[in-house]
Amino acid sequence: MSYMDDTQNSAPGSLPASKAAPGAATSKKVNENATKRLQNELMQMMTSPAPGISAFPSADGNLLFWRATIEGPEDTPYAGLNLKLSFEFPSNYPYTPPTVLFTTPIYHPNVDFSGRICLDILKDKWTPAYNTQTVLLSLQSLLGEPNNASPLNGEAAELWDKDPALFKTKVMDRHKDIEED
Amino acid sequence: MYEPDPAAQFIHQVSAGYSLPQTLPQYTFDETPLRLTDRRGRGGGGGYGGLGGPGVGGAAGRSLLYSPIFSTPASANTAGVVGPASSTAGHGHFNFHTTSATTASALTSSVPATTHHRSSPPHFAIQKMEPTPEDLVAQEAAAREYQPQLEGPFVGEKTPSTAITNEYAKADPIYIQKTAVLPQTYSHYRPIQGDGNCGWRAIAFGYFETLVKGGNKGQIEAEKRRLEDLNSYIETIGGHSQYVYADFVEETFLLLDRVAALIGDPEQAMREVYATFNNSEIGNAIMYHFRLLASSYLKGNQDTYAAFVEHEGGVHGYCSSVLERHQVEIDHLGLSLLVDVLLKPVGFVLKVAYLDRSPGSEVNSYHLPEEARDRHPSTLGPIIHLLYRPDHYDLIYPVEPEPIPEPVNVQVHRVSFSPTFDIASAPVAMPSYGINMGVLGMLPGFHGPPPGLAPTLLDTSPSPLSAYSPSPTSTWITSPFPEPPQQAPPVSVQAAPVPMSIPIHTAPAVAPAAPLQTHPLRFSEYCQLPEYVENDTWREPSFQTSTFRNSHFNVAHYNNPNFQPEEYRPDAEDYDAPQRGSGKKRASV
Numbered sequence: 180m181s182y183m184d185d186t187q188n189s190a191p192g193s194l195p196a197s198k199a200a201p202g203a204a205t206s207k208k209v210n211e212n213a214t215k216r217l218q219n220e221l222m223q224m225m226t227s228p229a230p231g232i233s234a235f236p237s238a239d240g241n242l243l244f245w246r247a248t249i250e251g252p253e254d255t256p257y258a259g260l261n262l263k264l265s266f267e268f269p270s271n272y273p274y275t276p277p278t279v280l281f282t283t284p285i286y287h288p289n290v291d292f293s294g295r296i297c298l299d300i301l302k303d304k305w306t307p308a309y310n311t312q313t314v315l316l317s318l319q320s321l322l323g324e325p326n327n328a329s330p331l332n333g334e335a336a337e338l339w340d341k342d343p344a345l346f347k348t349k350v351m352d353r354h355k356d357i358e359e360d
Numbered sequence: 361m362y363e364p365d366p367a368a369q370f371i372h373q374v375s376a377g378y379s380l381p382q383t384l385p386q387y388t389f390d391e392t393p394l395r396l397t398d399r400r401g402r403g404g405g406g407g408y409g410g411l412g413g414p415g416v417g418g419a420a421g422r423s424l425l426y427s428p429i430f431s432t433p434a435s436a437n438t439a440g441v442v443g444p445a446s447s448t449a450g451h452g453h454f455n456f457h458t459t460s461a462t463t464a465s466a467l468t469s470s471v472p473a474t475t476h477h478r479s480s481p482p483h484f485a486i487q488k489m490e491p492t493p494e495d496l497v498a499q500e501a502a503a504r505e506y507q508p509q510l511e512g513p514f515v516g517e518k519t520p521s522t523a524i525t526n527e528y529a530k531a532d533p534i535y536i537q538k539t540a541v542l543p544q545t546y547s548h549y550r551p552i553q554g555d556g557n558c559g560w561r562a563i564a565f566g567y568f569e570t571l572v573k574g575g576n577k578g579q580i581e582a583e584k585r586r587l588e589d590l591n592s593y594i595e596t597i598g599g600h601s602q603y604v605y606a607d608f609v610e611e612t613f614l615l616l617d618r619v620a621a622l623i624g625d626p627e628q629a630m631r632e633v634y635a636t637f638n639n640s641e642i643g644n645a646i647m648y649h650f651r652l653l654a655s656s657y658l659k660g661n662q663d664t665y666a667a668f669v670e671h672e673g674g675v676h677g678y679c680s681s682v683l684e685r686h687q688v689e690i691d692h693l694g695l696s697l698l699v700d701v702l703l704k705p706v707g708f709v710l711k712v713a714y715l716d717r718s719p720g721s722e723v724n725s726y727h728l729p730e731e732a733r734d735r736h737p738s739t740l741g742p743i744i745h746l747l748y749r750p751d752h753y754d755l756i757y758p759v760e761p762e763p764i765p766e767p768v769n770v771q772v773h774r775v776s777f778s779p780t781f782d783i784a785s786a787p788v789a790m791p792s793y794g795i796n797m798g799v800l801g802m803l804p805g806f807h808g809p810p811p812g813l814a815p816t817l818l819d820t821s822p823s824p825l826s827a828y829s830p831s832p833t834s835t836w837i838t839s840p841f842p843e844p845p846q847q848a849p850p851v852s853v854q855a856a857p858v859p860m861s862i863p864i865h866t867a868p869a870v871a872p873a874a875p876l877q878t879h880p881l882r883f884s885e886y887c888q889l890p891e892y893v894e895n896d897t898w899r900e901p902s903f904q905t906s907t908f909r910n911s912h913f914n915v916a917h918y919n920n921p922n923f924q925p926e927e928y929r930p931d932a933e934d935y936d937a938p939q940r941g942s943g944k945k946r947a948s949v
Contacts, residue, residue, distance in 0.1 A: 212607070212641040219603040274644055274686045306684040307608075307648055308600050 213272040217242045220310050232315040234266065243268045246282075247315055255323040256347045257285075260354055264294075264318070266311060276305035279314060286346075286353035288325040288336035296321075297331045515565050515637045516551035521756060524549060524715075524747075530915055530922060534717045541722045546713070549747055550755040559690030559746070559753040560647045563698055563710065565637050566744035566755055570708055572619055572629045574742060580620040583706055584613055590653060590701070598656030605652055611636075611645035648686065650702060654694055655683035657701035668693050689751065699728040707741035713756060715749045723747070 217236075224234055234247035245266035251257025262285055267278040279301055281287075281294035289297045300309055300317055330336035338346040521543045528539040552558040552565070571580050587609070594605050615636050622629035637643040658665050662675055671678035682688050683697070690698070699710050709732045713723040727733045732740055747756040912919035916926050 212645075216607050219606065223601065223603045271641070274648075304681060304685070306680055307686050308604055308652065308680070308684050310601075310604055 213268060213270055214242045216273055217245075217268060217311075220312065223310075224312055229312055229316060231319060232312070234311050234315060237265075243270070243272075245277075245311065247311070249315060249319050249322070252319060252323050256343070256350045257287075257322045260350075261356065262322075263357060264315075266314075273307040273310070276301050276309070277311070277314070279318070283357055284353050284355050286332070286335055286350045287322065288327050288330040288332050288339055289321060291331040295331065297326070297329060510553050510555050512551060512553055513638045514553045514555075514561060514640065514643050515634060515755075516553075517634075518548045518550050518757065521546050521549045527922070530924070532717055534719070535715070537721055538715055538723050542713075542715070545722070545758060546745065546747070546756040547759040548757040550757070552752075552754050554752050556687030556689050557644070557647055559695065560650060560698070561637065561643065562746055562753045562755050563690075563695075563702070563744065564643075564647050564650050565633065566710075566746070567702060567708065568615065568619060568633045568637075569630065569755075570742045570744055571616075572623075572626050572633060575623060575626060577620050577623045579706070580616055580623065584616045584620075586705060587612060587616075587653075590656075593660065594652050594656045597660040598652055599659070600652060600656070605649070608645040608649040608652065611642045612649045615642075615646060644686070650698060651683055653701045654697040655679040657697050658683065658693075661700075665693065665697065668696075690753070696728060703744070704729050709740045709743045710746065711743050712746045712748050712753075715747060 221234075221236065221242075231250040231252065232247065234245050236242050237244045237246050245268070247264045247266055249262045249264065251260040251262060261283070262281060263283045265280050265282050269275045269277070279296055279298075281290055281296065283294075284292075285294070291297075296318070298317060298321060300306075301314065325336065325339060327336040327339055335346065335349070338349065524542060525539040528535040531539075550562075550565075552562045571583065574580075591602075591605070591609060594600050594609075595602055598605075615633065618632050618636075619629050622632060637646070658669075658675060658679060666675055669675050669678045671682065673681060678693075682691065683694055695710070695712070703710055710728040712726045712728065714726065715723045718724060727740075737743075743758075745756045745758060747754045908914055909916075911917060914920060915922050915924040917923070
């Protein structure tokens with residue numbers, strides 16, 4: 180019985196620990212590849228920025244964590260709003276998609292109240308040929324053209340067609356400018 | 361919550377002095393404690409089962425929680441034991457509670473040990489079977505996150521292809537037949553990890569391997585120049601930014617450089633290719649470079665290929681959701697595209713051997729590009745061979761001109777008795793504690809005998825074969841203990857062509873072979889007679905003898921690498937049933 184307890188208690192902690200030693204070199208190597216790609220993307224976004232979007236690694240120098248801003252496109256309920264997002268890149272980026280969240284509270288059919296986004300290219304439609312810029316551009320167009328067929332916010336999906344004025348009100352109610360950290 | 365009712369408890373203990381099983385009174389509905397009078401009033405006199413149904417009455421809504429419990433066989437047993445006793449005694453006080461198993465166990469412990477009762481493990485087993493909502497949520501989350509455990513490296517070592525034969529030894533006869541002759545054509549194969557990239561990875565690896573084999577530095581440098589020129593194609597036609605594809609392409613060029621530098625030492629060069637492809641990031645990058653090449657080539661040659669695109673998103677949708685997506689398997693169009701853009705210009709030919717269940721005695725092969733099909737093999741360039749099995753590609757290597765170091769006589773392993781015969785016509789039953797032999801007979805490897813023999817083998821009426829078998833002491837006797845391992849290889853027992861009636865567990869001491877020879881000779885499909893071997897109708901040993909049935913040699917054993925869970929077939933019960941409970945246990949004692 181005692182050995183059972185031992186394994187149960189130590190397993191969660193010891194597994195990563197035992198993996199860390201031999202795997203350290205590999206994961207560093209993996210990070211290098213992802214980092215190289217992210218440096219290229221950063222360079223690209225700085226040299227030829229797309230209108231209305233911007234992204235930059237977060238202040239702590241970790242290239243795997245970015246902050247991004249989308250300006251709400253004209254002719255959408257989000258016009259004039261600055262929407263902030265966080266990007267977290269996996270170590271095997273670009274083979275798996277980044278985790279993208281709205282950090283600004285946003286009322287949108289495909290975004291839930293935690294900021295999680297339902298967008299196919301961030302999930303099963305991701306390809307390594309996509310990048311931060313294409314993701315931001317997709318999100319920008321999602322603001323004006325929500326996919327109301329698979330909403331995360333059902334009320335918003337309903338109001339989008341039924342009562343644009345109320346929708347706009349709810350957007351403005353929910354919106355809150357947040358401090359850059 | 362459960363509130364002990366001292367009076368009720370008292371009644372129960374006193375009246376249950378005649379050993380009312382402890383399994384019973386653990387269920388409590390607090391709001392509507394069901395006294396016996398209640399039960400009578402509601403007409404739920406059917407014992408425990410009745411309680412689950414009409415007896416619960418007002419608590420029916422909550423009783424839904426218990427539906428899994430009442431439907432389990434174990435609880436059915438409980439009902440059988442308990443029901444009549446309680447209803448006749450008229451003192452069965454039932455406390456039902458819907459809260460949790462812990463309360464139930466608290467109740468158990470509250471019953472004084474002096475009560476003379478049987479222990480009740482089934483009760484706790486039943487309680488544990490009920491998943492809490494948290495369990496379900498955790499289970500769902502686990503299922504969502506589930507990633508199959510992929511075994512082995514991305515690209516494996518060259519392996520004798522007889523491994524494939526063994527892998528399919530218990531499969532469909534078409535597979536058996538095709539894999540049995542496979543090693544005659546292809547001596548080796550190289551397993552590729554089945555992560556969804558295997559086709560792309562296999563071709564990419566084969567491309568570099570062929571370059572190494574060619575030993576032509578000039579060719580490799582020419583290839584590098586050609587692929588460099590294709591970069592602009594990826595950019596202009598494919599529509600991918602330089603900063604996106606550059607990382608992928610770079611790894612291809614680096615490997616080409618390394619291979620070119622090692623061209624004088626093919627072995628070292630192959631080790632380099634092997635190591636590179638087994639580095640997940642670099643291997644993926646090279647593979648993804650080739651994906652981009654294929655998708656760009658499709659976009660640039662829509663006249664030729666667009667008609668073959670079967671995707672709702674058209675060419676672009678197909679590119680972004682099939683060709684360019686990591687871990688999405690190559691399809692035939694992708695194969696054609698990659699051959700046309702990568703292999704054809706350098707004169708390489710792709711030959712795919714399809715190992716599937718299509719009729720035929722060997723794998724169907726298919727050359728790409730199509731022009732190669734009409735030309736004599738000697739006029740073709742180097743060939744990259746792929747073995748396709750449904751949803752998976754591996755590299756295979758044809759037999760080299762020099763003699764193969766390991767001739768493998770696969771047939772030796774294929775001599776056995778017929779499990780079908782064992783089930784259908786052996787009148788001796790299998791012990792019922794273990795594996796249902798009837799169901800085992802339904803496993804893919806144990807399907808019926810070939811048409812010619814079927815009537816004989818499936819005939820359950822007395823036949824010449826059964827003449828010797830009814831006796832429990834005859835050849836079908838079971839040793840109650842596993843036989844010593846030296847008897848394990850059934851091969852040695854019957855390497856010679858003998859009638860099927862020798863079961864492989866026939867230890868000489870137990871069953872003399874003499875009676876067998878007195879019977880009319882009846883050749884089975886499992887004999888090693890030339891006509892059967894040539895017809896390929898023999899089978900793999902099934903390890904379904906009583907000796908091996910519970911061993912890991914049996915595919916129904918979870919330790920077996922080819923583990924095949926038993927399949928429940930209600931019809932199988934029909935002819936299995938009479939075997940149960942007859943003389944087998946007695947025979948083995």
